[in-house]
Amino acid sequence: MKVVVAEYAGFCFGVRRIAEMIEEELAKGGELFALGEPIHNPIKVEEWKKRGLKLITRASELPEGAKVIVRAHGVPKEEWEVLEQKAGEIIDGTCPLVRKVYDRARYLVENGYFVVIAGDPSHPEVKGEMSYLPEGKYAVFSGKNGDVPDESFKRDRKKVGVVAQTTLSDKLLANVVTPLIGVEELLIFNTICYETHRRQNSAKELASRVDLMIVVGGKNSSNTSKLYSICREIVESNHVESAEELKEDWFAGKNVVGVTAGASTPDEVIDEVVRKIKSL
Numbered sequence: 701m702k703v704v705v706a707e708y709a710g711f712c713f714g715v716r717r718i719a720e721m722i723e724e725e726l727a728k729g730g731e732l733f734a735l736g737e738p739i740h741n742p743i744k745v746e747e748w749k750k751r752g753l754k755l756i757t758r759a760s761e762l763p764e765g766a767k768v769i770v771r772a773h774g775v776p777k778e779e780w781e782v783l784e785q786k787a788g789e790i791i792d793g794t795c796p797l798v799r800k801v802y803d804r805a806r807y808l809v810e811n812g813y814f815v816v817i818a819g820d821p822s823h824p825e826v827k828g829e830m831s832y833l834p835e836g837k838y839a840v841f842s843g844k845n846g847d848v849p850d851e852s853f854k855r856d857r858k859k860v861g862v863v864a865q866t867t868l869s870d871k872l873l874a875n876v877v878t879p880l881i882g883v884e885e886l887l888i889f890n891t892i893c894y895e896t897h898r899r900q901n902s903a904k905e906l907a908s909r910v911d912l913m914i915v916v917g918g919k920n921s922s923n924t925s926k927l928y929s930i931c932r933e934i935v936e937s938n939h940v941e942s943a944e945e946l947k948e949d950w951f952a953g954k955n956v957v958g959v960t961a962g963a964s965t966p967d968e969v970i971d972e973v974v975r976k977i978k979s980l
């Protein structure tokens with residue numbers, strides 16, 4: 701059986717950046733707290749926890765004067781303010797491309813646009829973006845299952861500006877933007893990050909020339925789930941977090957298997973999956 705790994709798979713620039721920050725801090729010893737899971741990969745997070753990283757779910761849980769790292773997809777404004785009051789040191793792991801979405805959204809508000817965020821309102825990144833915008837000046841649409849702007853939304857607004865969750869698919873962004881065509885002034889910042897684009901496009905290309913796709917990454921990772929839904933529209937696909945979840949019968953009669961991985965999947969987990977498939 702031939703196994704082909706997608707050209708772009710695994711750690712993206714923002715995740716690699718925060719992973720290096722955590723490694724550096726853990727190597728120094730001392731206590732390090734993380735507000736929320738720093739990346740959406742349970743295997744890597746478990747490994748860091750064993751080496752001393754302590755997870756907290758709210759900024760208020762941080763002990764006075766402690767050192768804390770902020771996750772790649774940022775934290776809401778209120779949480780950041782609490783961290784500023786309590787932390788001895790804040791290490792900002794927020795990906796610069798996520799910061800750029802905040803900046804674009806702020807620019808839109810300052811210039812009189814009603815902001816549409818295309819994305820999942822329960823995702824930490826979108827929650828962060830919402831927290832920096834004034835109430836009544838923005839709306840969030842996921843682009844899924846008819847969650848898109850309707851006619852009255854369009855009728856009531858003359859200036860609309862759009863930003864997208866960095867890990868959104870092109871298709872969902874198009875679902876949100878298309879009904880807005882007709883608004884007098886429509887400004888779209890395509891803030892889907894280039895790393896997401898690369899991974900989605902190379903997964904799509906690979907899925908079209910294999911018999912089966914294996915998508916590797918956290919079940920809590922939004923970008924991994926998007927890769928999985930893109931692949932399964934093209935070819936039979938399975939989503940696993942690690943090599944242990946692979947099932948032998950998936951591979952019966954398959955000649956070529958493609959492997960892709962979400963932006964928070966470490967290289968060693970991808971390598972382990974490839975090794976196991978080859979051994980079947």
Ligand code: SF4
Nearest residue numbers: 712714795797866893
């Ligand atoms: S997916 Fe893009 S925006 Fe998100 S952490 Fe990675 S590089 Fe940054």
